[in-house]
Amino acid sequence: MQVIYSDALVIGGGLAGLRAAIGMKRRGHDPIVLSLVPPKRSHSAAAQGGMQASLGNTIKGEGDNEDVHFQDTVRGSDWGADQDVARMFVNTAPKAIRELAAWGVPWGRVRGGDHESVIDGKKVTLTEKKEAHGLIAARNFGGTQKWRTCYVSDGTGHSMLYTMSNQAIAENIPVVERAEAISLIHDGERCHGAIVRCLITGELTAYVAKATCIATGGFGRIYRTSTNAVINEGIGAAIALETGIAKLGNMEAVQFHPTGIFPAGILVTEGCRGDGGLLLDNKEHRFMPDYEPEKKELASRDVVSRCMETHIARGNGVQSRFGEHLWLDIRLLGKKHIEGKLREVKEICEYFLGVDPIKQLIPVRPAQHYSMGGVRTDYTGQSPTLKGLFSAGESACWDMHGFNRLGGNSVAETAVAGMIVGETMSEYLESDAGDIKVSTALVKDFLTKQEKELAGYANSKGNRNPFHVIREMQETMSKDVAIFRSEDRLNAAIEKLTELQRQVADIKVNSSAKGANPELMAAYRAPKMLKLALCVAQGALQRTESRGAHFREDYPLRDDANWLNRTLASWKEGDELPSLEYEQLDVKTMEYPPAWRGYGAKEWKEHPETAARQAEVDAVKEKLSDRFAIQNELMPYEHKLPELLRSRNERLGEKEGQ
Amino acid sequence: MSNTIPAKNVEVARKLKFNIYRHNPKDENSKPFFQTYEIDEADSMTLFIALSEIRENLDPTVQFDFVCRAGICGSCAMLVNGRPKLACRTLTKDLPSEVTLAPLPGFELIGDLSVNTGKWMRNMSEHLETWIHNKEKENFNVIEERMDPDKAEEIYELERCVECGCCIAACGTAQMRNDFVGAVGINQLARFSIDPRDDRDDAKFYEVLGTDEGVFGCMTLLGCDDMCPKELPLAQQIAYMRRKMAKAEV
Ligand SMILES: Cc1cc2nc3c(=O)[nH]c(=O)nc-3n(C[C@H](O)[C@H](O)[C@H](O)COP(=O)(O)OP(=O)(O)OC[C@H]3O[C@@H](n4cnc5c(N)ncnc54)[C@H](O)[C@@H]3O)c2cc1C
Numbered sequence: 067m068q069v070i071y072s073d074a075l076v077i078g079g080g081l082a083g084l085r086a087a088i089g090m091k092r093r094g095h096d097p098i099v100l101s102l103v104p105p106k107r108s109h110s111a112a113a114q115g116g117m118q119a120s121l122g123n124t125i126k127g128e129g130d131n132e133d134v135h136f137q138d139t140v141r142g143s144d145w146g147a148d149q150d151v152a153r154m155f156v157n158t159a160p161k162a163i164r165e166l167a168a169w170g171v172p173w174g175r176v177r178g179g180d181h182e183s184v185i186d187g188k189k190v191t192l193t194e195k196k197e198a199h200g201l202i203a204a205r206n207f208g209g210t211q212k213w214r215t216c217y218v219s220d221g222t223g224h225s226m227l228y229t230m231s232n233q234a235i236a237e238n239i240p241v242v243e244r245a246e247a248i249s250l251i252h253d254g255e256r257c258h259g260a261i262v263r264c265l266i267t268g269e270l271t272a273y274v275a276k277a278t279c280i281a282t283g284g285f286g287r288i289y290r291t292s293t294n295a296v297i298n299e300g301i302g303a304a305i306a307l308e309t310g311i312a313k314l315g316n317m318e319a320v321q322f323h324p325t326g327i328f329p330a331g332i333l334v335t336e337g338c339r340g341d342g343g344l345l346l347d348n349k350e351h352r353f354m355p356d357y358e359p360e361k362k363e364l365a366s367r368d369v370v371s372r373c374m375e376t377h378i379a380r381g382n383g384v385q386s387r388f389g390e391h392l393w394l395d396i397r398l399l400g401k402k403h404i405e406g407k408l409r410e411v412k413e414i415c416e417y418f419l420g421v422d423p424i425k426q427l428i429p430v431r432p433a434q435h436y437s438m439g440g441v442r443t444d445y446t447g448q449s450p451t452l453k454g455l456f457s458a459g460e461s462a463c464w465d466m467h468g469f470n471r472l473g474g475n476s477v478a479e480t481a482v483a484g485m486i487v488g489e490t491m492s493e494y495l496e497s498d499a500g501d502i503k504v505s506t507a508l509v510k511d512f513l514t515k516q517e518k519e520l521a522g523y524a525n526s527k528g529n530r531n532p533f534h535v536i537r538e539m540q541e542t543m544s545k546d547v548a549i550f551r552s553e554d555r556l557n558a559a560i561e562k563l564t565e566l567q568r569q570v571a572d573i574k575v576n577s578s579a580k581g582a583n584p585e586l587m588a589a590y591r592a593p594k595m596l597k598l599a600l601c602v603a604q605g606a607l608q609r610t611e612s613r614g615a616h617f618r619e620d621y622p623l624r625d626d627a628n629w630l631n632r633t634l635a636s637w638k639e640g641d642e643l644p645s646l647e648y649e650q651l652d653v654k655t656m657e658y659p660p661a662w663r664g665y666g667a668k669e670w671k672e673h674p675e676t677a678a679r680q681a682e683v684d685a686v687k688e689k690l691s692d693r694f695a696i697q698n699e700l701m702p703y704e705h706k707l708p709e710l711l712r713s714r715n716e717r718l719g720e721k722e723g724q
Numbered sequence: 725m726s727n728t729i730p731a732k733n734v735e736v737a738r739k740l741k742f743n744i745y746r747h748n749p750k751d752e753n754s755k756p757f758f759q760t761y762e763i764d765e766a767d768s769m770t771l772f773i774a775l776s777e778i779r780e781n782l783d784p785t786v787q788f789d790f791v792c793r794a795g796i797c798g799s800c801a802m803l804v805n806g807r808p809k810l811a812c813r814t815l816t817k818d819l820p821s822e823v824t825l826a827p828l829p830g831f832e833l834i835g836d837l838s839v840n841t842g843k844w845m846r847n848m849s850e851h852l853e854t855w856i857h858n859k860e861k862e863n864f865n866v867i868e869e870r871m872d873p874d875k876a877e878e879i880y881e882l883e884r885c886v887e888c889g890c891c892i893a894a895c896g897t898a899q900m901r902n903d904f905v906g907a908v909g910i911n912q913l914a915r916f917s918i919d920p921r922d923d924r925d926d927a928k929f930y931e932v933l934g935t936d937e938g939v940f941g942c943m944t945l946l947g948c949d950d951m952c953p954k955e956l957p958l959a960q961q962i963a964y965m966r967r968k969m970a971k972a973e974v
């Protein structure tokens with residue numbers, strides 16, 4: 067039995083995992099990072115649009131600060147977010163972006179003086195302040211009051227990930243590439259690391275660690291049409307679920323992005339709309355103002371995606387051999403802008419569609435994009451039920467996104483959560499809780515179990531192709547657990563998914579090739595992905611309301627009276643379905659009580675305590691004038707942040723307290 | 725405004741013939757050979773779609789690497805009819821009906837079309853120290869250092885490299901000596917050398933680049949520049965660093 071010991075095992079080499087590892091290393095611990103692929107190829111590299119941080123340097127970002135970012139984030143979440151966490155996040159985001167700037171990210175910078183821009187379909191001239199020249203610039207993104215999304219052309223994720231990964235190399239952090247965690251080692255109360263399969267040799271190794279962090283990104287590949295990388299299969303979240311003790315939060319909250327290019331599903335960034343691009347229908351009519359007069363193309367993603375699908379359903383889609391789609395028009399932004407700030411978009415259009423977006427329209431239709439749900443953690447990033455297990459980034463339900471994440475808030479989350487979790491894991495390692503007493507017998511049990519399971523596929527009596535099981539699951543999810551949901555469709559989906567789950571026993575792996583063995587990989591991933599799919603479908607069926615990205619045709623209103631809560635899913639070994647329970651959000655302690663989002667449906671069922679809490683909030687705002695004092699009176703959170711991250715953020719021209 | 729998805733070869737669907745390099749170095753008995761698969765071409769078919777179809781329906785054992793399948797991550801470089809390319813954004817309609825696929829040369833073979841570029845790149849990165857060297861302590865609570873907007877764009881121009889390995893596969897020197905840092909390495913140091921946040925001076929870069937493993941190993945065949953899928957100005961960067969290193973020497 068091969069066993070490797072370390073202080074901390076970080077499963078995932080994307081932005082979140084790498085940043086957490088750097089934090090621990092800097093505090094004197096020795097983390098090991100695992101990744102399915104070289105870390106620079108992680109999905110974080112695909113983020114084009116940008117990262118939100120309230121620097122307020124540009125003229126359209128003037129007056130921005132943590133309070134405004136907080137409001138946008140909570141509103142964007144449709145009040146599903148954990149407001150403490152959202153506060154911790156907005157305070158740390160400017161630090162994260164400045165740290166990345168110091169490490170080498172070539173953020174787009176403000177150019178003092180006049181420049182041309184397109185707002186609401188019209189060309190305008192903006193005048194940037196001279197004092198801001200050379201500071202980090204920002205662009206417009208959906209669902210925000212200020213221009214807050216900082217960017218590196220449209221290669222933001224690429225630049226961030228390369229910088230982060232180079233920094234991890236500089237700090238001498240070992241990264242085991244082409245390694246897959248396939249099971250967590252635990253004793254029912256505490257996590258002790260993971261069983262890891264080498265994707266080059268096929269060998270299994272036990273990685274025993276005092277603390278383990280799941281930073282494996284999203285699980286978009288349970289859907290057929292997804293903007294996600296093909297490695298985003300959610301195995302990290304699934305192995306947490308399979309412990310039977312750790313829980314997954316809000317799995318039904320799945321985001322669809324309005325502008326997946328059609329039919330491939332490859333994303334073109336929200337920056338296209340942020341920078342002034344328009345959505346058109348088959349008559350080249352700009353339809354968003356008809357549905358959403360306030361925010362138009364820049365309402366939040368769930369709203370725009372639903373408007374698009376509704377518009378298509380009403381017969382306004384463009385017909386094509388692959389089905390119907392709409393158009394994205396960025397021609398009005400001009401050649402210089404497209405070839406500079408949207409070059410990645412131009413390349414994608416040329417290579418995958420043969421379309422030149424400077425002169426032609428881009429065919430688009432919403433595609434699965436982001437997993438708001440994931441491993442449920444508390445504000446420190448630790449699982450409340452399985453000690454020693456942490457999670458950060460898209461794989462986590464740390465819960466700053468609630469039921470809908472705003473564009474640009476995700477890469478910001480990865481860096482911020484990485485910073486916070488790197489600190490809280492260090493604190494854990496330095497405390498008594500970090501001491502480890504794991505028996506080798508336990509480790510061996512977990513290893514043997516995996517060996518048996520893998521061998522089982524070769525000896526199976528059935529003849530089911532694992533790739534086909536996965537494809538049928540993906541098709542079911544895309545058809546019936548997508549943008550519009552209803553009881554009938556969800557029941558049908560669950561029936562199909564459970565049937566597929568039974569067929570897992572018939573999966574046969576024909577090849578006994580040594581090494582990577584892609585057939586075997588599909589075989590052991592299929593049942594794990596099916597469990598995630600069932601958590602999504604079952605969560606969606608039970609939640610009889612519409613909130614954020616979760617939309618029920620049969621229950622179109624947001625129902626705060628009954629559903630202001632978070633879904634927790636756990637899986638008992640041998641069960642066919644997940645067990646669901648609900649964690650209430652407390653209106654009485656909210657800094658920002660539920661209200662209308664400013665776009666989308668104007669009605670909702672109010673929580674009985676909302677009005678009273680709103681009155682308290684108003685009274686405090688009446689009494690105090692310093693924004694920090696108001697905040698602290700309403701919902702103190704600073705003590706929850708690791709010490710390193712508690713200080714205030716400096717801003718151009720901002721005086722204390724304003 | 726006529727705007728349709730390109731749809732060549734729709735009426736007469738072609739049969740595509742793929743000759744795929746097969747070898748499993750983990751298996752002592754495995755000898756390299758080319759295996760042939762036939763599939764029907766579909767609209768907007770990329771090599772990603774074609775290979776996935778081969779694996780799902782014809783042969784589940786074929787090894788290859790895709791991650792983003794959108795031309796962003798650099799995972800899928802391979803030799804397509806002898807030329808290094810990103811397979812995910814290579815459309816079959818631009819290829820003849822018979823296509824030969826082989827792994828990138830210059831890297832350790834994992835199996836079939838899959839090579840270990842990650843290991844190579846990490847070594848390169850450790851050797852050249854491809855990160856910002858800055859003695860000042862970072863303080864993330866205060867307003868960031870200013871940078872000229874043009875400078876930021878200039879840095880990003882060079883940072884767009886996706887470490888796909890096409891330049892190494894296309895490089896005469898890299899095929900002959902495996903310690904050559906290649907265009908990918910030289911370009912990355914060029915990126916750090918123009919970054920005002922990096923304290924290193926030319927003498928420091930000279931230590932790692934002023935050798936035959938560095939710029940002086942380059943035979944100026946410029947395969948790298950021709951083959952870079954991101955169209956990075958590699959020839960220009962090599963010439964630039966070489967001039968700099970030649971000066972640093974005296
Ligand atoms: C096309 C696209 C564009 C986007 N654009 C933006 C944007 O502009 N702004 C924004 O804020 N967000 C954007 N996002 C979202 C954002 O990019 C992701 O949410 C974020 O990068 C996720 O980072 P992460 O570190 O959590 O995970 P990832 O970057 O996905 O990394 C996951 C890591 O885990 C590893 N891994 C996975 N499973 C295992 C396992 N079982 N064992 C070992 N290792 C494993 C992988 O190898 C990888 O290293 C975009 C997303 C997509 C799909």
Ligand code: FES
Pocket residue numbers: 789790791792793794795796797798799800801810811812813
């Ligand atoms: S798969 Fe990412 S570049 Fe081809």
